Amino acid sequence: MTASQPSTTAEELRGAGLRVTAARVALLDTVRDGDHLDVESIASGVRDRVGHVSLQAVYEALYALTAAGLVRRIEPAGSPARFEGRVGDNHHHVVCRSCGAVADVDCAVGEAPCLDASDDHGFSIDEAEVIYWGLCPGCSTTRSS
Amino acid sequence: MTASQPSTTAEELRGAGLRVTAARVALLDTVRDGDHLDVESIASGVRDRVGHVSLQAVYEALYALTAAGLVRRIEPAGSPARFEGRVGDNHHHVVCRSCGAVADVDCAVGEAPCLDASDDHGFSIDEAEVIYWGLCPGCSTTRSS
DNA sequence: TTCGTTCTCTTGAATGATTCAGGTTTATGA
């Protein structure tokens, strides 16, 4: 085979200074295949792929991958943390007030911080996080019927 | 005394359909005097004014006052809930990544939802919550020195 | 003024997500 593959999941981990373990490869794949999964769902996705993994290992791996910029953590008010594989494009989220469903929303402005604060109070701002709150299609029909 | 005062804290509570108790008057005053206080700080502020109040009473009162629109709850990722008395103007917040300090930022756009999602995925959106993340003046000098 | 209803407050316990502790295994570079 060729000596250097373009960029497998394993190589991305190594490139980020992390060791390549079956669990972490499976975790990164799980997060990328999933849709804003919470920690429990990620753990069960990893277990489907590689067998037993402790919940703590999942927490530690998510911490490491988040720090490395390979996954992104979002935490809407009232929800446990969720993770997504889409990183680096500064997109935003819509969250359903009723069922907690999350969907991606492209940032219309561009790179972070995509908005300027009218008065930054001396803070050095690096990101503007936008969460659109509302009702998802399912919950809004349930509610009005 | 005059039979009708303009709008005391007590009357605001009554007007919102809530009973007027010393604890709730003190709580609303505490939140308004304070600056994005957490529940513990609110409880201790209330106790300074009226003596003993249980933490659960504070939680219940905050829930009721939030539902009535007299206070607003904010919950930046990684922080316990905080409450503020400034309501109805759809302003936003800057949060320090290092120490968690919160400051208000006026909304440059206007009423909620102040932003339109580029693709709302069928959600009916009523609010765009913006959190500017960065470092407060104190933390950014500490970090660079 | 008294009374009853319902809201508010109480103490005490439970929950759930996350983190800490300490020791063992394993990936990786020398």
Place this chain on the structure above:
DNA sequence: TCATAAACCTGAATCATTCAAGAGAACGAA
């Protein structure tokens, strides 16, 4: 092949928040 630090394990602790159920108090009606 080995050493080392990263990754992983089990088990316990922490923190904010919520649940439960009974006691007390506000307030409108009689």
